[in-house]
Amino acid sequence: MWWNRSSVPLLLALLTMPCAASEEGFDWTDVLFLRTHNTWVVVLSTAALGVAAGMVGSFLLLRKRSLMGDALSHATLPGIGIAFAVMSVAGGDAKCLPGLLLGATVSGVLGLLVMLGIGRTTRLRDDVAMGLVLSVFFGLGVAVLGMVQRLPDAAGLESFIYGKPASIVLADFHWIVSLAGIVTVVSVLLFKEFKLLCFDDGFASSQGWPVLVLDVLLLGMVTAVTVIGLQAVGLILIIAFLITPPAAARFWTDHLPTMALLSAVIGGISGWLGASISALTPDLPAGGVIVVVAAAVFLLSMFLAPARGVIGRWLRHARLRQKIGRQHLLRGAYEILEVDQSRSGAPDNHAFPRGELQGKRTWTPRELGRILRREARRGHIEELADGRLRLTEEGFGEAARITRNHRLWEMYLVTHADIAPSHVDRDADMVEHVLEADLVQRLEAALRKQGAWVPQPRSPHRI
Amino acid sequence: MNWTSFDLWIVAAGALCAVACALPGCFLVLRRMSMMGDAISHAVLPGLAAAFLITGSRTSLAMFVGAAAVGVLTAIFTEWISRFGNVDRGAAMGIVFTTLFAIGLLMIRRAAGRVDLDPGCVLYGAIELTPLDTLTIGPLDLPRVVVVMGVVLILNLAMVGLLFKELRLSAFDPGLSDTLGFSSRLLHYLLMTVVAVTTVAAFEAVGSIIVIAMLIVPAGAALLVTRRLVPMLLIACGVAAASSAIGHWLAVEVPSWFGAEATNSSGMMAVAAGLLFGVAWLFGPSEGVLTTWWRRRRGADVDHHRGPGPAVAERR
8 A cells, every 4th residue: 555655644744734834944855754654653643542532522522521531631640650660660661651551541440430439429529529530649640750750761751741642653553543443443332322321321220221330431431542642642632632522523413423423533633633733843742733733623613513603503593583573573563554453354554654663662773774674675564755664565464474373372372371361472472483384283273173263363462 | 757947838838829729619619610720720831831932031920920811711711612602611621721731832842942931840830949939028038939829828818708608609509699799700700810810829839739639629528528618618728738738748758668759749738638538538427438337337327317407519
């Protein structure tokens, strides 16, 4: 697969060129030389890490336990220190990575058990348990590092706190990728169970699922991701890997499998891009770049995602507000016509002064003017030369329909929900704007059965 | 071990920091924002770096202002993201602080040639060196940290004293607090400002690990012992002060068991607080794990009829 190894980094280099090119003293040959085996190892391991973390993080996010990753990652520090001391005293290679990671796992799992224990045996909440484990274990870790720092060869242990991806070698790469693979596979296999755990753990336990075991398993996988992430991005920034991609993915979808997949992709891309940018640029630590890339993806998603993004929601909200204003205007106009004609049966369309419409609701003249202009553009209402307003033929029909929906809903609330006729206007107002055609039909059917049916119901209260 | 005045000053500095943190910490815990201290203490890194890059000096004041400003920003950004983006507050906090921390790391690394800022120093502090840096006030020759933290402690005491009923109300019932005219959001930001200022002041001196631990652990321990707010505050302060002394003792004593020299006191102070929490967890008078177990074994669950006292943290 020769092309695979050479074409992708070229693409990467192109992608990251704007960033790299802005560096002083930037030299293309640097990029060329960096396209070595070692860079590949680094980039691929961070990407694999991102995928695994993004996957597991989705469950954490939905379980509202995002910061558990924070606590767990801090809880690994004493294990690293102690493992180092033990290996050093035993006379082995004190910095042997699997040994350090084993220590990290043990103390991470201990922290996890303490956390769950506090949650189950006291009335303290999750956040206290997390903060407690985080600070006490980290304190212990700092103290242990303080003790072992005079042992030979202790320098560099702190790179676990900030991460040092450049130090990943091929052996580590195998570790990282296989562990990340296991975590990903396990979360796919137990997807259904974790989903249940996230959305309704009470239901899960009533159905006989071992909730505690699942919880421990999920958090155990978080610990695993944290441990393998220690070397790549460090124990503080691995938290970002666990939180940011799922949170970004959440904006795009309401569907958990899609979200988990998207989150894994975002995690993978952040790891990949971040590690490459950092490899191509002097003086940019990869951990930091990765987190900033993930944060950029998060920000973009937060604003731009159509499903739950800020702009999308704001637009939908604005559109709904416009629709409500329009419907209020038409109903107001229709009710004016109705009052004028109440003695002679059905209202007919004629002009009325603007002031009357102004008095129908609490809207400012400017607001009313804006809605009027919008409705005039739609050809529903027109302003006559003498300043009076008149509904067009189409507008009159629309107004009759809207008023009818409102009245139907009011009648329904009065007859079926026992709401006093004098109070019903407000309540009806809250739903009538979202009444769908089939719901209107069902309302009609319900009212017809009650004998309360009239083609255009009269208002149950004074207009 | 022999306690010299050197040790006493270290313990005093640690205790002042711890108590200054424990006070706002109680309210953080009650407001379910325990992780805020952790978030703020990581997030201030870019503030420190920016202050240094702008002023070009490491004077405490500029650093202090920069860090405290970013600390408050952390709270504000968290609030924005969780409100506008509809994101779980914990996740929002995590995103904000990791991003700010990463930016801080990048800033420091980019300016490595000019900056003599060690992120490690920010996190661990150097409480062992406190007695060396002294200020002379009148006839007294006090360590600077003790003076600074004393001032911060007095400020925090003043805040808790003056706004006690407002803080209590908004911690337990933000809705009622709002309707009565005490904006719980304003109080939230005030509390965040206090936490940020305390954090920054403390970790310049003693490292952030003490701050994070002392914001949460004493309050958590106190909450296991009592259900009333005033005793909770007092117990938290007691636990905080005690863990400073115990922690320093541990830092000197424990390494000698392994033939090592004294280790980092601030780390051990956090551990000591954790140990005290463990004691409260197991032996708490009314709901300690062992206490309950013992009572149940004797079959004399007398307290059952007394019912719980006024609930401090009943709202789960």
